[in-house]
Amino acid sequence: MAEKIKIAQYWGAGCGGCDVALLDIDAKILDVHAIAEVVFWPIGFDGKLHDIENMPDKSITVSFYNGAIRNSENEHVAKVLRQKSVIMISFGSCACYGGTPGLANVTNKQEVFQTVYKDTQSTDNAAGVMPLTHSKVKEGELELPEFYDTVKTLDEVVDVDYFMPGCPPTVNLIAMAVDAVAQHVTKGTPLPPKGAVIASDKTLCDECKRERVEKGRKIERIYQAYEITPDPKKCLLDQGIICIGPATRAGCGAMCPNAQMPCRGCMGPTKGVMEQGASMLSALSSLLGMTDSEAGLSEESIMNIMLQVKDPLGTFYAFTLPKSLLKRTVTEKKKKKTVT
Amino acid sequence: MSTDAAHKSASQGGNGGDEHFEPRILVFCCNWCSYAGADLAGVSRLQMPPYFRVIRTMCSARVDPEFIMRAFQKGADGVLVAGCHPADCHYIGGNYRTRRRMALMKVLLQQFGFDPDRLRLEWVSAGEGEKFQKTIIEFTNTIKELGVSPMKGGE
């Protein structure tokens, strides 16, 4: 057999779940081992970035990058791996859409530091020490990565070949990707077109086995998942539990609705849609509180119906804030009004 | 309203010292009522501050929230959605969906840091040229008061 291909795996701003997910493919990992040598994997073994920096360009066949871009180190490693790799895969919701760390885009660096290094109950920092990118100590100068105001997706800082959403991507999808690479390396099978999302092109609802109301669909009121015991066969959204399925890409097998939990949207927007949040907002607005005497409802009562959705940003953009059109929150010069 | 009065009332809004702020306002009008209303305002030569551009959609419900997000992302200072009065939508219930979306969009935009008044919904029928004019004047004033979009001038 020919020389083994080289693969790398890195974590940016993530939780480690994606690193572990790659091991969840069980025996398939042996297929990976048969064709590949892992050259860089910080969570798995001690590797040095400068060894990678010294490799010839394009000498790594595939890099799996998980986690979002939260600081200058995340960005630097992404750039190095991009330069050294033939295929760059954005692995997991954090890399693809910002994921959970991306929700920090409702705030900024200063506020995050204030909370973490000053305000939390468990913080004992009387001297008010804050992280600095450069600080002088007796032994010399220390350097820390620069923490950004705004969390970015991987494809904002480097060119990405394939996207593998999921928090983390499911075993099936990983096996699909591993197969595609293995077939390509061993048999020359063509890879999917650049930019492809390794998942399904359908909507999560198409994949979900729960029964939906076909005609005259409407939701009377919204319930939090803990407030009711949902009927195990019927669509959760129809029962008033906000399930992001209608605005989410299929591919996970509708795991959460199968386990009686609403989908939170980790697979990201469906094909051709940019804004998962806006798309879910639309879907919900067509159903919520519809009556037979609509014309008589005042605008205030409409607002009251919609205010049942307590936190639209956090609910509809739970995984995709940095990938949304606005990417982060902004600040009005003069705040005038609030809707409540 | 006379020409002068219309111009005056639109430029009077306390615009926070920025005398030269020329807002960029996007107006979505549904084909069956509001666009005809806007057209009537035009052929009746009703004067309006010239800071808005109209996009015609078949129904107000065709205004995908993504369009509104895109408008704000591109730096619109305000977005107005105009549709048929309740019970008058050409597609029966399009505007009922529209008003639910718009209510929730206001909450969402507020969470994104925008003043919710930068988004407005108004019902304008084909015969209401004057209401269209009034709405544009008022909305322009509101936006002038709020000043430039935080996407451009804010943080």
Ligand code: SF4
């Ligand atoms: S996508 Fe999910 S599992 Fe992967 S790093 Fe992010 S939070 Fe963790």
Ligand code: SF4
């Ligand atoms: S809304 Fe949720 S529960 Fe209902 S069909 Fe879609 S994925 Fe299944």
Ligand code: SF4
């Ligand atoms: S059901 Fe939704 S939240 Fe759960 S794994 Fe699938 S896409 Fe993610």
Ligand code: FES
């Ligand atoms: S056609 Fe005017 S709102 Fe639907």
